[in-house]
Amino acid sequence: MxxxxxxxxxxGIGNRDRGDDALGPLVADAxxxxxxxxxxxxxxxxxxAGLVDLMTGARAVYLVDAAVMGLExxxxxxxxxxxxxxxxxxGAFSSHALGLSEAIELARALDSLPPVCQxxxxxxxxxxxxxxxxxxxxxxxxRVTQAVMDRIRQENEDA
Amino acid sequence: xxxxxxxxDYLARVEGEGALNVTIRDGQVSKAELRIFEPPRFFxxxxxxxxxxxxxxxxxxxxGICPVAYQMSAVSAMENALGIEVEGxxxxxxxxxYCGEWIESHALHIYMLHxxxxxxxxxxxxxxxxxxxxxxxxxxxKKAGNAIMTLLGGREIHPINVRVGGFYRAPTRKELxxxxxxxKQAREDALATVRWTAGLNMPEAERDYHLVALHHxxxxxMNGGRILSxxxxxxxxxxxxxxxxxxxxxxxxxxHSHLREHxxxxxxxxxxxxxxxxxxxxxxxxxxxxxxxxxxxxxPFQSIAVRSVEVVYACxxxxxxxxxxxxxxxxxxxxxxxxxxxxxxxxxxxxxxxxRYRLDDNGDILEAQIVPPTAQNQPSIEADLxxxxxxxxxxxxxxxxxxxxxxxxxxxxxxxxxxxxxxxDVRHE
Numbered sequence: 383m384x385x386x387x388x389x390x391x392x393x394g395i396g397n398r399d400r401g402d403d404a405l406g407p408l409v410a411d412a413x414x415x416x417x418x419x420x421x422x423x424x425x426x427x428x429x430x431a432g433l434v435d436l437m438t439g440a441r442a443v444y445l446v447d448a449a450v451m452g453l454e455x456x457x458x459x460x461x462x463x464x465x466x467x468x469x470x471x472x473g474a475f476s477s478h479a480l481g482l483s484e485a486i487e488l489a490r491a492l493d494s495l496p497p498v499c500q501x502x503x504x505x506x507x508x509x510x511x512x513x514x515x516x517x518x519x520x521x522x523x524x525r526v527t528q529a530v531m532d533r534i535r536q537e538n539e540d541a
Numbered sequence: 542x543x544x545x546x547x548x549x550d551y552l553a554r555v556e557g558e559g560a561l562n563v564t565i566r567d568g569q570v571s572k573a574e575l576r577i578f579e580p581p582r583f584f585x586x587x588x589x590x591x592x593x594x595x596x597x598x599x600x601x602x603x604x605g606i607c608p609v610a611y612q613m614s615a616v617s618a619m620e621n622a623l624g625i626e627v628e629g630x631x632x633x634x635x636x637x638x639y640c641g642e643w644i645e646s647h648a649l650h651i652y653m654l655h656x657x658x659x660x661x662x663x664x665x666x667x668x669x670x671x672x673x674x675x676x677x678x679x680x681x682x683k684k685a686g687n688a689i690m691t692l693l694g695g696r697e698i699h700p701i702n703v704r705v706g707g708f709y710r711a712p713t714r715k716e717l718x719x720x721x722x723x724x725k726q727a728r729e730d731a732l733a734t735v736r737w738t739a740g741l742n743m744p745e746a747e748r749d750y751h752l753v754a755l756h757h758x759x760x761x762x763m764n765g766g767r768i769l770s771x772x773x774x775x776x777x778x779x780x781x782x783x784x785x786x787x788x789x790x791x792x793x794x795x796x797h798s799h800l801r802e803h804x805x806x807x808x809x810x811x812x813x814x815x816x817x818x819x820x821x822x823x824x825x826x827x828x829x830x831x832x833x834x835x836x837x838x839x840x841p842f843q844s845i846a847v848r849s850v851e852v853v854y855a856c857x858x859x860x861x862x863x864x865x866x867x868x869x870x871x872x873x874x875x876x877x878x879x880x881x882x883x884x885x886x887x888x889x890x891x892x893x894x895x896x897r898y899r900l901d902d903n904g905d906i907l908e909a910q911i912v913p914p915t916a917q918n919q920p921s922i923e924a925d926l927x928x929x930x931x932x933x934x935x936x937x938x939x940x941x942x943x944x945x946x947x948x949x950x951x952x953x954x955x956x957x958x959x960x961x962x963x964x965x966d967v968r969h970e
Binding site for chain 1: 602648649653664665666667669670673676677679680683684687
């Protein structure tokens, strides 16, 4: 498959019913409206095998997730995971046994990691069941959405 | 007095987090305790005041790995309360959905979480570098399970198509057909998985378990049946609370389950396999035999092979259901609310999952009780460690700690479901 025919994929990771964990899916919602159809925008739970599958075959992936990094809630960090693993962030991306870092490294080990892999991690305040976004994340949502769009446009002429 | 301490602060590759303390004194294990410190999720309280129809969707959110199990036990309890029988194609579709979850959950545990223990890797990523094709087979098998969940559940995680009485929408025969092709390949992958797990270096361990599982005379029990044990227990699901008791222990935010007369017991693949071997499909029985498994299994480490046999069965059973499927006249049996109490028990991938609800005249939930398999197995995990660790004391400290972790992972513990998180501390005194 030629490089241009492989999709550019944005993956909003999280659970809409767990407080700030909804950030990834909400950014995905906002991006669907604003990005051309050539960019594939999906929501995902963060489950490892499914993530590896979504990364496989893409020419570029942009992953958006709420994280615990020891920063102020709402702070955005962008990591380039194309060549090196995500740094140890002093916390876990996910409360489950395998998280985003493992999914990226598993894809790398299986030679399935796209040449471009950018992670947009936003410091979360709360993962409470049934809660909406916390105010700092509500505030930062448009900024994160714009940052993902800018990065995709900068790196892909056809997006 | 000899005293030694091994401490692990975080137990990886289990669903959720928590801690284990093992104390060894003069070559004997004096204590093995699971400490659980994730705050309880209060799902039981959260359900009170909700309508009966909401229970499947609310409880599905307890766990991202086994949402179908929660839905199946919830609808089963509600149907018991409201006096509905779900039979024929609707019952078969539920069984098909459950097959999807077993395939998905077991494939994840076998390949990503448990196999690295047997091959000496820290995790699936390291293992994938040396065994990429094996890990890809695991991912592909898991994907087949996901495909069933997506088609029948409406989406991959937290399915939304299940309702009390049946489904919101039942698939057509044509819609199910593509699944059959996927599942034929998955069944081959599952058979290869049995052969592969049978060849893994298996620690020697024989435990005298009190095995508890659902039993159905005509099928490998998933969605219903009586609760049986290898020591003579044979009860209706409605009588669960007469025989099983939950108690609070200070070290855990999860309740521990015990049988009133027999103390700790084991639920999950080993129990199902040992009590229901005769109900497996011929292909699954044959695969088990070729793998050197007997008709019962008491070595907890062999659970990886038993799970693989269950994946063969789930693929086989899913194919049978798809082949025999006739579209139902309506996607669900209607339910009228009434003041009532209902009990439901199904076999989650990790074992027996019991639900009980009490409803008022409007069908609103007055009381909910959910007993997940990991809570039931918690005393058994402690008993395994207490009995087995003594035989491993000549292992180097790191190897001993890893063996303890492996012993816990034998259970595929879903600490999230059991309302907790886990850490490991092995102390030699």
